[in-house]
Amino acid sequence: MSSNPKNSGSTNFLGSFISMLSVFGIFLYFLGWIYRWAYFGFFQLQITSLTFPIESFFIVPIQAILGDFWIFIRASLVLLITIALIQFTIWLISCVRAKFVRKLHKKTRNFFLLKFLRSFVKFLSLPLSHEIIAVAWILAALFWLGRWQGEADAYRDAVNITSTRPIATLVSPNDKMALGRNLDDLLINPPLKGFRIIGDVEQFRQIFGREVNDTTNLKEPLLWRLLIENDSWVYLFPGMPREAKLNQRPPVLAVNKSDGQIQLLILSHPKILP
Numbered sequence: 121m122s123s124n125p126k127n128s129g130s131t132n133f134l135g136s137f138i139s140m141l142s143v144f145g146i147f148l149y150f151l152g153w154i155y156r157w158a159y160f161g162f163f164q165l166q167i168t169s170l171t172f173p174i175e176s177f178f179i180v181p182i183q184a185i186l187g188d189f190w191i192f193i194r195a196s197l198v199l200l201i202t203i204a205l206i207q208f209t210i211w212l213i214s215c216v217r218a219k220f221v222r223k224l225h226k227k228t229r230n231f232f233l234l235k236f237l238r239s240f241v242k243f244l245s246l247p248l249s250h251e252i253i254a255v256a257w258i259l260a261a262l263f264w265l266g267r268w269q270g271e272a273d274a275y276r277d278a279v280n281i282t283s284t285r286p287i288a289t290l291v292s293p294n295d296k297m298a299l300g301r302n303l304d305d306l307l308i309n310p311p312l313k314g315f316r317i318i319g320d321v322e323q324f325r326q327i328f329g330r331e332v333n334d335t336t337n338l339k340e341p342l343l344w345r346l347l348i349e350n351d352s353w354v355y356l357f358p359g360m361p362r363e364a365k366l367n368q369r370p371p372v373l374a375v376n377k378s379d380g381q382i383q384l385l386i387l388s389h390p391k392i393l394p
Contacts, residue, residue: 151262152177155184158270163372170350184269202261206254280359288346301332352378
């Protein structure tokens with residue numbers, strides 16, 4: 121019995137469509153992972169220390185591609201440049217490989233190792249090499265697109281005037297955390313007896329006494345914002361002023377609230393030692 125050509129064509133189309141969706145999904149996941157890696161890396165957080173549902177990585181790329189009009193224009197330009205680079209690289213490699221194979225064939229008729237090398241070069245057929253080149257350039261473009269947008273959105277959220285992160289209020293017992301003001305008297309510094317510290321004491325002192333939001337100075341208000349709440353950790357940071365430079369980073373307070381035992385960790389941008 122002969123197979124039906126229509127059924128065969130439908131099967132091939134369905135297989136190609138599924139393969140295309142799989143590759144597209146891989147690219148979306150990669151872009152989402154890079155975006156979050158850059159975004160939380162801005163705040164000195166490793167994405168591997170955070171827990172996210174897998175499906176969320178397929179939604180995040182929308183911000184890196186369709187966030188607004190100018191983001192879409194930039195993504196379109198990156199797409200056009202990537203296509204041009206793929207075509208140029210394929211043309212360049214094809215020219216170089218053709219010359220290399222001709223010279224290799226003339227000089228290595230009987231040498232075993234070079235015969236093997238020549239066979240390997242022929243094994244890389246044109247369609248396979250084209251796919252490798254295309255995937256390499258697409259991944260490179262997605263990496264920089266995700267990194268640029270992730271860092272740009274992180275800087276936007278770190279600056280008070282443009283931040284989209286919610287203003288946060290954390291309340292804890294007075295004997296659980298060294299930082300924080302007493303609700304009955306915000307002007308009195310809480311006692312630090314019984315607490316120990318490892319690391320940058322100066323960083324602690326810069327935050328100590330500035331734990332409460334202050335909007336009296338409209339040009340440089342102090343607002344504590346919630347970066348993310350992940351598992352049993354709450355990450356807070358003070359928003360930066362509008363004059364903040366692109367390489368500035370706010371300190372991040374990582375508060376562990378598991379089992380009612382609050383632990384405090386201060387994350388800050390690394391200092392370059394002289």
